[in-house]
Amino acid sequence: MxxxxxxxxxxxxxxxxxxxxxxxxxPHHSNLFSQIDQRMTGYVSELLQLPREEARRVQKDFYLRYGTTLKGLMEHHGVDPDDFLEKVHDIDYSWVDxxxxxxxxxxxxxxxxxxxxxxxxxxxxxxxxxxxxxxxxxxxxxxxxxxxxxxxxxxxxxxxxxxxxxxxxxxxxxxxxxxxxxxxxxxxxxxxxxxxxxxxxxxxxxxxxxxxxxxxxxxxxxxxxxxxxxxxxx
Missing domain, CATH: 3.40.50.1000 (HAD superfamily/HAD-like)
Known part of the structure; x- marks a missing residue:
């Protein structure tokens, strides 16, 4: 190393x-991924009708178990991947210089x-x-x-x-x-x-x-x- x-x-x-x-x-400090992260939480919350705090626990559990939140949502809830990817990447790219x-x-x-x-x-x-x-x-x-x-x-x-x-x-x-x-x-x-x-x-x-x-x-x-x-x- x-x-x-x-x-x-x-x-x-x-x-x-x-x-x-x-x-x-x-760079990590641009914090761009935080926008995607929050949109994923919102997606899970709306899909499963959960409070955001509980939706975030589900989101992170899927991420740890399946590598991505999307994979877990597909496995357990039959989520349309195109819909998910479009919505979670609807972000402000000007955060990156x-x-x-x-x-x-x-x-x-x-x-x-x-x-x-x-x-x-x-x-x-x-x-x-x-x-x-x-x-x-x-x-x-x-x-x-x-x-x-x-x-x-x-x-x-x-x-x-x-x-x-x-x-x-x-x-x-x-x-x-x-x-x-x-x-x-x-x-x-x-x-x-x-x-x-x-x-x-x-x-x-x-x-x-x-x-x-x-x-x-x-x-x-x-x-x-x-x-x-x-x-x-x-």
Missing amino acids: QTSSTNSSSFRHVREWVFDLDNTLY PDPALGAAIRDLPGRKFIFTNGDKGHAERTARQLGILDHFDDIFDVVAADLVPKPASESYDKFRALYRVDCTRAAMFEDLARNLVVPKELGMTTILVVPNNFEPTFAEIWESDRQRGDVDHVTDDLAGFLRGVAQSL
Whole structure:
């Protein structure tokens, strides 16, 4: 494991760059995902006719058990995924500031670049466009393309790598959740955990709070700076 510094040998082999979206490509402090989170609570509350506090408990229970709230709602209540995804992603994207430094860093990486998200493609496109980085990606693999099977389920990664013929031994994956890096690491990817800037808890505390943690190769709280270091080392 390393922090934001990189060594030149770690990424020389990488030609496939895979990025989670929420709280990874945009900074955690932008709080964009809080809008989605609140809309999910409201959706569960309206669907099940529950007070918001109880609806939130149901929402988080489904998230922990199924990987996404949507998966739990589909399993137990037959929710239309298109309706859910449209409503929870009806948010204000201006909360995210454009990040030209991140765009330049992604652009300078050799090989293909993908967004791999448990959200939908429209949300990923709007977010990446607001960041000013959309044009630097070859494609977006969303939860719909994964047949609504979210990370960290191995089936989701299998569909991703089969669709794009990804050589995992030449791939790197960036995520804000360690449990979503377990399968990529097993497949041979280089794994990078992205944590919030100036994160107060120690790395050990982050590690211990993640119920399905894996062997992460690198940790950074500055994605653009980390990628600049990678590009300079290649």
